[in-house]
Amino acid sequence: MRALEALILSDGRPGHYSLSEGIVTAIAQVREVNLRRMQVERPWWLPARALSYLVNYGVSPEQILRRVYGVDVHALGSPDLIVSAGGDTLAANISAARVTGAANVFYGSLRRYRPSDFSLVLTSYAEQAKGPNRLMTLKPSSNNPDEAEAAGSRPVRAPGDFPRVAGLIIGGDAGTVRYTDEDWRELLVFISECAELWGTRWIVSNAPRTPDLVSGMLAGMTGPQRAVQQFIDIRQVGPGTLGPLLTDSEVIVCTADSSTMLSECVWMRRPVVSVTPRGWALPANEASYREWLSANGWAKQLPIAQLNPDSFLDVLDAIEPLDVNPLDKLAEELKERLSLLIE
Template sequence: MVSERKRVWLLSDGQPGHDSRSQGIVHALAEVMPLDVQVVELKMRMGLARNALRYLLNHTHGPLPPGLLKLFYRMNSLPEGQCDLIVSAGGKTSFANAWLARRSGAKNIFAGTLRRLQARQFSVVMTLEPVPGANNNLVVPLLPTTIDLKSVAEQGECLRKELAGDGRRYWLMLLGGKGAGYGYRQRDWMYIARIMNRLADRHGIRWLLATSRRTGAVGEQMLRRYINTDCLARACWSESGEKFQAQACLGASDQVFVTEDSMTMLTEAMSAQRPVYSLRPEHALPDNRYEQALLNYVDAGRLCRLSLAELVERPELFDERRYRPEHLPDSQLGKDLVCRLGWSVN
């Protein structure tokens, strides 16, 4: 173990997917070294600020005025004292990450796509695909998440005992909504409900269901209307403010279905080492980077992609083929990061 406790600032833009990646990085590091983590919440004031921030950072090398950063971000006060490491995920945090690292002299890790921001701004750039010419690029098979396999197993077993009554198996349906180039009409939500009904009847299972804020009121209304209540073991409706117990539901499930728009939910399901199936609506136009990431998961045997329109007509297309991702232990990821940062591990 590293004897010296490192002070870490985790930059949060409030988006659950980005926070999950950042916290996953911190969790991996914490497996091999002691950390003192403090969260710095921030929001970019306007989208156009990205161009100005990118230009300033790419065309300068020294520290930039700390007060100037607040022209671009609404942010809480920085923790007192210096930090050793800054961690963030999501494009809008990348500029603040680089800016604050220059100011403090701290090392920094960014997880995500650079979008024309130079890689030299970071000590480590963590991505799914190689960044050309970046020696500080750590390519990972899955971006880190807060999913912990031990907790998944323990919480899943508790949930199974709580739900047990008829001895049936449980499958999990995770629903996002409009975003990442995907659009959902009322017909798509009706398709999802019918698929759940038919697969439950065909395979003798019951469903665990979780919606998200992007599912929206209309989507939830359609699902409530068309899903047969006897095939639903538990539902977490976002519009009702219910908290989704991700690790418990993942642990209790034999199969996981995820709408293809949510890379965060897909990654968490794959990190839990469950067979994962993505559901694609009729209107699906992801950008090349997103599409390539999905194709890579398919090629690696981590993911099976399914069309809603095809599956609702032919439920036999689903044959319970099992796709299990290769898990990179947190301890190994933490050691890789420590090595990249130039720190020593005893």
Template sequence: MITPKAYYLCSQYHGSNKQLGSVAEHIFPEHETSALKVDLRTRAKLFFPFYELFIFLIGLFGADSHIAKFLKRIAMRGHIPVVNDSDVIVLKTPPFEYVALLLAAGSKAKLFYIGSPKRVKSERFGELISTPSTPCASATVMLDMLPTEKSYAEYRERSEVFQGSRYALLLLGGDAKGYHYQSDDWVKISNFVNNYSDITGIKWVVSTSPRTGIDAEKILKSQIDKNACECFVCWGDGDRKTVFDCLTGACEVFVTHDSASMISEAINVRLPTIVIRPDKTEYNSLTVPLVDHMVSKRAAMDIKCSDLSLESVGEWKNKEFKPINKCWVEAWERGD
């Protein structure tokens, strides 16, 4: 008997691929998870009618027919599998709508789309998943956050056997659409880390990412007191540690505003999450709606670098913070 596959369509964005892979893994545990790097040979609208014709012909002749394989090779590039009736395909963003439809043509495979389709009617997808970052008015699944790499149950299992003192975790992104960090921003964050440790006695784990950049990492390493920092996971130095690994022993999380995936990871495990933004920002359609939504639910605090202080953070944690009562996997399973 052939094991059904849960395919997810990969893009150039690492965070998005992790989200799709997590959906495939957690929502379809009986399926074999498989990443697909497949794309259209051209995304020009001129070719959309031809894709529709190909989908019709593949449905007519069957997904395993020679004609179907030939048409798919004309339309797409990459490893193109034969999709079976019991398979599912998980995708996100408009460029992959026709990719999924072409792959699934001639089969009864179900398509799971995160967000709102733009190029084809939403009825052509089996399930539509809405998040604050990727809203969809006709969604069949509503989530409070982006899917994360691990579920809360997996985090709790790991955290309960953690050996050692709990620490404050600082997850750092970097420049992105609407966000440009100045040297002064990194200095302000570093000063806060030092002051927070001096007053509370708590140690820090600091983790940078590819977007942080070598210049910012140099500032952070020179400004953060070694006595305050238990561990510095520096991407530029080749250090590699997943966000989930960093979260295991944390008692609270400070994360930069530019990373929707890291923000979701922190909130998903029900830790106090303080989201730090540069003093000057522009609108980002992915992160701002997510942070605003979580602030309204009291699961996150939104604060500028220049406003960081022990008093402001402590008051929010003691009086305002309210952890979510279910992670994204639980919300999906319950149909909430």
């Protein structure tokens, strides 16, 4: 069987193109893939609603690609499969598939676009997964937990034991999730308490939206014989640098603002505790997704105001990480739904 020619259309946002890469990595589990990437950008002057109208009501795909995205159709090549994530890639995904005749996969909400314009739509929200060409899944990642374990880097915590190495991924204010100074203070006190009581050493990563003051305090807590063993400062090293945290931590704490990072930790088969600030709420779809993770036992939630070593240990003992490789599971589900994977 020849290699599958795959094209990822990216809006340049790491949280989106990482989802696309996860899908393609899963496909590569069952068929060899030649992957190309192309960046597309919806111009600021064209509202998303207007663009969906143009696509849905017959403007030629060549015009959409050239005039909206500045893409020459010849640059698309001859892909067998087009993959994208993020609302600004929807019109480009549909148009590229129409021009090339390729199968197309999208991860996310279709907004005002028709499901029939896609070969398969992946989502992590149950309400959006209703339909013959829909698939509900854990948010995809290109990380392979089996490879991490084969390298001998998956420390395992026994029930009731305190973690020797723990990971902490912190974000910041996002949407309806808002942190107070008290939330940040209590979170940093918690990791210090675990270090003092148990000798736990933390691998910590911040995010672009993390307050500079908090990042500075974490930098000051980092070093030999300190609570933080390693601080991955995203302001200096950029995205895609969480490797040591995901592979070397026995357990991971993740602030509630980042659904993608929460999912990434679950994907790596780590016990994950999502910590919530005093002021927070989630849209119904996202709240349902978090409940699904919790109902499966893969991740649990704990308010920062109630966070201490004892409550943390109790919650950890209620978590049962994934017992399968989610990459293999997604590969099988894609194989069942995309005929081009079995040609």
